[in-house]
Amino acid sequence: MRAIQMTEFGGPEVLKLTELPQPRAGAGEVLIRVNRAGLNFADTHTRTNSYVQKATLPLVPGGEVAGIREDTGERVVALVGSGGYAEYAVAPAELVFGIPAELDDGTALALIIQGLTAWHLYRTAGRVGAQDSVVVHAAAGGVGSLAVQLGRPLGAGRVIATASSEDKRALALRLGADVAVDPAPEGLTERLVQANGGREVDVVFDMAGGEVFDASYAALAPFGRIVVCGIASQRPNRLSTGSLLRHSRAVVGFYLFHSLRRAGMFTDALADLFARAARGELEAVVGHTYPLEQAAQAQIDLHERRTSGKLLLDPRA
Numbered sequence: 001m002r003a004i005q006m007t008e009f010g011g012p013e014v015l016k017l018t019e020l021p022q023p024r025a026g027a028g029e030v031l032i033r034v035n036r037a038g039l040n041f042a043d044t045h046t047r048t049n050s051y052v053q054k055a056t057l058p059l060v061p062g063g064e065v066a067g068i069r070e071d072t073g074e075r076v077v078a079l080v081g082s083g084g085y086a087e088y089a090v091a092p093a094e095l096v097f098g099i100p101a102e103l104d105d106g107t108a109l110a111l112i113i114q115g116l117t118a119w120h121l122y123r124t125a126g127r128v129g130a131q132d133s134v135v136v137h138a139a140a141g142g143v144g145s146l147a148v149q150l151g152r153p154l155g156a157g158r159v160i161a162t163a164s165s166e167d168k169r170a171l172a173l174r175l176g177a178d179v180a181v182d183p184a185p186e187g188l189t190e191r192l193v194q195a196n197g198g199r200e201v202d203v204v205f206d207m208a209g210g211e212v213f214d215a216s217y218a219a220l221a222p223f224g225r226i227v228v229c230g231i232a233s234q235r236p237n238r239l240s241t242g243s244l245l246r247h248s249r250a251v252v253g254f255y256l257f258h259s260l261r262r263a264g265m266f267t268d269a270l271a272d273l274f275a276r277a278a279r280g281e282l283e284a285v286v287g288h289t290y291p292l293e294q295a296a297q298a299q300i301d302l303h304e305r306r307t308s309g310k311l312l313l314d315p316r317a
Contacts, residue, residue, distance in 0.1 A: 001020060001086055002017065002018075003086035003087065004062075004295045005018045005058055005060050006058060006061060009047065010047070012047070015299065017292065022088050023083065023088055026090075028092060028093050030069055030078070030092075030093050032065055032080075033087070034065045034066070034084070035065075035066055036065070036105040036314060037066075040113060041302060052255060060085055061082060061295075062082065062083060063113070064077070064109055065084045065091070066109050067089075077109060078095055078097065080095075085292065100278050106286035106289070107286065110286060118144075120259060121147060121205050122155065123269070124259070125252045125253075126205065128151075128203055130155070131157030133201045134147075134160065134203045134204075135216060135219070136161050137183060137204070138162070139162060139172035140168035140309070145308070148172055148176055149175050158178050158196060160177065161179070161180040162183035164182070169182075171308060185210075189215045201224060202221055203227070204216040205227050206228055208231070208232045209231035209234070209236065212233065213237045214237060217249065220247065222247060222248040223249075223250075225252055226251050228251065285309030289317075290312070290314070
């Protein structure tokens with residue numbers, strides 16, 4: 001089968017198109033003929049071995065696929081851990097989910113990681129409620145575009161989006177943000193407060209880290225929370241316990257795959273997202289679909305913020 005394989009860590013050039021033996025499903029596993037593989041920003045960290053979970057070589061990257069179960073013919077979306085950038089992939093049976101007839105593969109892929117992350121940012125990590133104001137950074141991206149839409153249904157009183165271009169800010173407004181601002185770190189604290197009617201904000205979902213985190217933290221109201229769900233800048237931050245105490249602020253980390261260890265946290269939330277999308281209440285913004293051999297270019301475009309929504313690979317193009 002055709003697949004993208006890494007035999008070393010490094011830049012996009014390490015993503016090589018190659019021929020590999022078709023994998024076989026073992027006990028408790030499912031073989032899937034891949035129609036689409038999803039890309040995530042985490043894939044760019046895996047490529048440099050700087051992700052939360054360390055990788056081993058050789059590696060076929062890609063943690064999520066949509067396609068056809070070889071044993072039953074059912075349309076499914078699945079978490080594969082690795083091996084998704086290929087024509088066939090193997091997934092643990094408990095991480096394979098049927099796709100409702102109303103949803104296409106791209107929507108299912110957008111929801112299984114990025115949609116679930118957005119859902120848990122509200123319900124689990126940020127504990128949003130009581131008409132909280134919520135800042136969604138990278139609001140035109142895979143997680144952000146869904147988090148903007150989930151704001152009002154999951155209790156937010158005001159949704160403030162940030163996005164890096166006028167077109168992306170316009171998309172965030174169309175998806176339901178009350179206001180959209182530039183995420184440039186200089187002056188960001190003031191822009192967030194101004195966007196909230198002159199009041200400090202209650203909750204921030206941060207995927208960037210670095211200076212964006214610092215500026216967002218400074219915009220928090222007493223009892224405000226900043227939820228870290230990514231570090232796209234690869235710039236870690238330091239906070240003093242004194243600052244947390246003086247301002248009554250909280251910093252929360254969220255890593256989706258911990259939810260797999262708790263019954264219902266993953267499956268119940270995914271069922272809710274599928275139902276919302278099937279009813280037309282939630283739009284998965286599906287961006288560009290790249291042929292498999294352009295996986296390197298897809299990661300470049302993703303890393304350089306040239307894209308919006310969910311990016312896909314087509315292994316059969």
